Amino acid sequence: MLLELDNLCVSYATRAGPVHAVEGVKLDVGENEVLGLAGESGCGKTTLIRSLLRLLPKGAGVSADRLAWKGHDLAPLSDRDFRRRIMWNEISLVPQSAQASLNPVYRVGDQIIEAIEEHADMTPAAAKARVAELFDLVGLEPGLISAYPHEFSGGMRQRAMIAMALVLDPALVIMDEPTTGLDVLVQERIIRKVRELREISGNSILLITHDISVIAEMSDRIAIMYGGQIMEVAAAIDMFEEPVHPYTLGLKNAFPSIKQIGKPLISIPGSPPSLLGGVAGCPFAPRCPFAVERCRSERPVLKEIAPGHTAACHRSGEAEFMRARASEKQTWQFSKSAA
């Protein structure tokens, strides 16, 4: 295992009280694996990875039972050592809205060289050569190394950020919404490029997105997050063929399928929970058509349903029944009146 997380919690202190943005997350990323982390906006995906990379703003409290990289506990490492040794050498990040992540006053190549300088001993010439190599790898012309960010299109900036993330050949690349804000053709190109690069370098990727189709296309395993908690983790195929958690079922309904053109989509009624003060039971219970009394009082934990497939649902034993009912529209309408 490259990265292991257990019971990771992040809370923000606000005037109205603590907000539990991430609650009891258990997750791991293996070697040479693409793990997709999916969930609605505001479900805690970005907070989760920022807590991992120590990029949270002041006032955020992080705790974890286990937070390990390649079997070594990361907790005792000082921020400075973490920045120097782990960041970029081991784990790199393609930040959310990567298109705005380039400083407008510096040449793109120089910003990538800065990343090298901060973490590795490389002569300026070697660093330059490495940047050229990566530009070639992500499909940018070498002449663009000395161009300014405003001369790049959105897709080119995204690729430059990917080049920056790969520059020291880290074992894990975290990509936060790598295709958001790009049109589908550029999305497709980026996805193809990332897959290609992964085959060449063999890095693991932690892919964060709210776009199920991107996740489906790229991931080996998928984790579904809701209300700051992991709802279900499974291999990509299992997640689409045999989802267990009612939230996953609802998500699946809400995405158009190419096999059923013209069929109206079924959405999940209600809106994500307020995480202020924490949620007593299952965070999805208020919107769940299958919720029972127990769901509102007791928090479900991740249970193994099949090898490599875990879900946090009290009724995960009745998966067949829920799957059958979830594809009917009335099931979800009932839930709306209940909420």
Add this chain to the structure above:
Amino acid sequence: MNALIALRRGVLNQIAIIRQSPLGTVGALIVLFFVIVAILAPFLAPHGAWTTLKDASGRIATLQPPSAEFWLGTTFLGRDLLSQMMWAARTTIFIGLVSGLISIVIGANVGLFSGYYGGRIDEVLMRFTDIVYGMPFLPFIIVLIALFGRSQSFVILAIVLIVWRTSARVVRAQTLALKQRQFVLAARARGCSDLRIIYRHIMPNILPLLLLYTAFNIAWSIIAEAGAAFLGFGDPEHLSWGGMLYELWISGQIRTAWWWFAFPSVAIISLVSALVFISRAYEEVANPRLRQR
């Protein structure tokens, strides 16, 4: 070598910015004129600043209006006004430049750190800035001079301690906006230290604003120095344009010797206006909405 090329490019860029605006060009030419006069004063000035001159009949050439012999006239004590203007330009520009530059360095740093770190650091720095905002310049300089004496360094100190405040607030506001930008987070992610982010990532993005406020601060320093010198708080060993007006005032000739009054005033006004014109050219860069449609 690279640094030289970068410097040259930087200077050429600044010239290009100023030349874009006709007003800025005029301002730059005026400033250039005064700076050259100030630098060359030892060679250009026909007399010393304090030399008492005599006319053909051997009497002290007191209060002569402008003539072929004394281009800008003479003072009550028979000193050549043209020479005084040139020597005084040195003091005025020196104090303006030094106080302006020191105050922008202080203001920019206070603003950058206050805005970037926020929290308690911001609270302390900004409350301090508020206190400075409450201090009136002239009473402040009177107290300072009374305590330490009329020396040039204390005049500069007094000006700097007052002038930095505006730039600190403006820079802080810009920093607050910039630190939320995605590229700052990206820089932090790739391991940049706080200082590196402040100076290498945020500061270059507010450079047009810094240059604008450098010009403003120099202009304000010149006005402040002239005001202090006119009230008699200038360094008596270094004549400035404000100091010339002070001498006029105490000689009691302010209603009769129009030239003695006109030339230093016009010089102060034109130099300060020229600096404002230049800052206007920078303001068009910092705030594109001002550009002519």
